[in-house]
Amino acid sequence: MNALPIVSIRPEPGLSATVAGGAAEGFEIIGAPLFAIRPLVWELPDVEQFDGLLIGSANAIRHGGALINQCRHLPVYAVGKATAELAIECGFHVALVGEGGLQNVLDSLAGERLHLLRITGVEHRPLSVPPSITLTERIAYTSEALPMPGELAGELAKGGIIMLHSGAAAQHFVKECNRLGVNRKLLYIAALAPRIAEAAGDGWAGRHCAAAPNEAALLELVGQLCHDLREG
Structure with a gap:
């Protein structure tokens, strides 16, 4: 008890x-x-310019809608086991499962030349991006209090x-x-x-x-x- x-x-x-x-x-x-998670309308850039998806929450996969399905051929760099498992269930290939936040994931990729698409929510932490990495962000959902x-x-x-x-x-x-x-x-x-x-x-x-x-x-x-x- x-x-x-x-x-x-x-x-x-x-x-x-x-x-x-x-x-x-x-x-x-x-x-x-x-809190309740609500999807937002968002625009997907030319997906062919990216080398992978940077995902810090399963909500990005869950609420990314039809647009994120167009990114299934891109490897996913994810934070946390639950996020990675959902990505795999939805047909994505997970290239990396990190712990302790997206900054740790980015730091582990320092030196690699990558253009990553970060799909995130309205409330998200800014990241310090290594010089070898280009990061494009799109906001796909919000958390309603x-x-x-x-x-x-x-x-x-x-x-x-x-x-x-x-x-x-x-x-x-x-x-x-x-x-x-x-x-x-x-x-x-x-x-x-x-x-x-x-x-x-x-x-x-x-x-x-x-x-x-x-x-x-x-x-x-x-x-x-x-x-x-x-x-x-």
Whole structure:
């Protein structure tokens, strides 16, 4: 049994995967999506000029629409196992699976002469591009923030552990806590990465980040928090 409610606010379908991951580790995660991913209209440049696709989220594959299907002959340079697996399921060849963000992927390609197409969302991190690489960006989807339900605010009245997967999620959650009068001093933050924990700011019962920027490490952190709170 959880010492406190554990809540994930990430959008679907990642939310369901997180809930299932928690169940596999022996704890219950409440799924309360405060975001919905929406596709946008975008234009595809001449695809023949590119040497590959740079993909930082499965949402690029999932919401890229008909245009991304025209890029199936291009190798995919992806971040994360889940993104790579979805790309393969959709008929793409994955040339590289990186960890820790797109910057690490680009850094690993330094010295290679490549023209890459980055398909991303409205909220995305700027990249430092090595001199040998040319990068073209297209925005194919957006993450729409949703209001926190009153039921969730009530669930957190006595405390909880909040899983945060992005800086935008952290900032939106803070805003909704302030709007609904949720006492942040009773909540523990479990963030995927240090920058996400920083985006949440101060004023929490505890603020922690995963040992590595991946789902397995985040679930491990949540499990450790549950153990520590029970013991404490």
